[in-house]
Amino acid sequence: MNDAYSIELQGISKSYTRSGTTVEVLKKIDLTVMAGEFFVLLGPSGCGKSTLLNLCAGLDVPSEGKILLGEKRIVDIEAGICLQPYERDAAMVFQSYALYPHMTVAENLAFPLRNRKPKLTKHEIETAVKQTAEMLQIHTLLDRKPAELSGGQRQRVAIGRALVRKPKIFLLDEPLSNLDAQLRHEMRAQLKTLQEKLGITTIYVTHDQTEAMTLANRLAVLNQGQVQQLGTPSEVYKNPVNPFVAQFIGSPPMNLLKCNYSDSKKSLLLPDANQEIILQDTDLDQISKLLIPEADSFLLGVRPEDLIIVDASNARLKVELSVIENLGSEWLGYTYIGSKTLIVRSSRELKKGNICLSFASENMHLFPSIT
């Protein structure tokens, strides 16, 4: 498809007033989803990601801000514009699938087409339903009711119902959460292929960082109604801007350790571990790049796979592994530093007991300490 539309959110806020108290769900969100892009909104539950999606679909009205679809203003609160869902030409897939239980698969697929203005002919509807059903390989199920379908089939029907009308934007609200792990894997890949083939601008909401990493062209990490970081999956993975993003992206999450910087000794002091990390020149470059000059207490972040096992002479950190997990292709070792867990990930077998660890300067992340 060549006529894809971009979506631009400008200063979108949303707050509710419930029994006297005002809750701010979204705070001044600015986002641009480019035409044809697969964009993922990632965040923990309650971060406002689904609300944001509902605002795009027209199921909810923002408290302030503008939304542009291509050149067209679909929401402009100041100007009093807020188009109805059917005027936006957006399609949505829900976590619960929300298939109409009393209609057959064919009727479910035809429903959005029947609401079209100007009216489509019976023949046009039938052709579109057939094409979509074949594309999603549900053409043998057209006469069944949703209750007679498996989870994966329902999912396909829900996607089909969204795509049958060739929408301008494709919105998905945690569409894979109700599937079992294996099917989720499969559907993820198919969804990606489908989106690339059709080239429809897509916004996908999830709390699952694996889905976000694998599906997204770009993603936005949301927390407490604010965009924490925006970028491609690898940008966000490699250079998280704050401890929240660092811990939210990556599985197992990034190790974060409290540490104090000693300028005189050019070292990092880990108060919880009672250890000192002597800094090398490359580290100091990194620190001077990232460090707020006055702060001397901050968080040191290292991803589990960036911790390498070395002999005692090269050790930057000495720990005792107390729990070992064998994941087949890799090993996870757990150790406790103060109240914090430190995870080591290795492709070689790990054993309980004392080990020496090191990490490269470029894999060291520093964040201002939040106390």
Added chain:
Amino acid sequence: MKSQSRKFLRPVMRESLISWCLFPGTIILLLFTLLPFAWMLCISFFTRPDFFNGADSHFTFSNYWDVLSSDSLHFLDFVKNSLIISGLSALLSSLIAALAAYAVSRLHFRGRIVIPLAILAMSMFPQISIVGYLYQSFSSLGWINTYAALVLPYIALTVPLALWITLSYFMQIPLDLDKAALVDGAGRLKTLFKIILPIAAPGIFSGFLLVFIQCFNEFLFAILLTIDYHAQTLPVGIALFEGTHGEIPWGNLMAASTMASIPLILLALLFQRFIVSGLAGGAVKG
């Protein structure tokens, strides 16, 4: 308590005690509820009600024949009135209830919680407390002895029941379906008629059935707001049966009662599932 009862009766003994009591208990309960009906059936099929000691009493269908053929008894008029009044009331009541349930379960407005509760509270008022006022207003409107005189109060009387049964169904329909329909380009009305109402149909239907049964059995309003066979319903008609010499025509009365029970028994047998799920307040998924 638990340990004491265990000491008193071992679990195995308790189990067998329960199974021993269950059967006779069921029989006693069945006899208690069904005996009057059995009695009714017997009397309706004999020439005299005291058929146990009367030698000249014998089996007959004549009671039924009398009731159906006698013009002065107006039995078929009562049947017609009952069916029309109950059917119309149930239809309108469940329609109002369905729209109200949609509003309460879907729309955000002030008093969304209070209104259904207030409606429920109003259904607790004794009927007798409003019947005097109803009689006065209907007689000044000239509505006494018309269908309207019963249909309107019946709707008011039964909307709470219908609303609560329907509401429990509507609450079970996920809001995602409304959202999906809106995004799919249907307006609110289309969503209501094409998506929500068809899905809630079993709930609305069980409300309809229970309201129909309630109206079919209603006596107080029916006897006070009607005068003769033009509007009288079955319970009132049968209660006012009179023999040619002023005596109580037991055989006819019981034959008429038996026939009056048939529609309700049929309804109950045919639509058991809906009635039970309606009474269970949506606890059982339809």
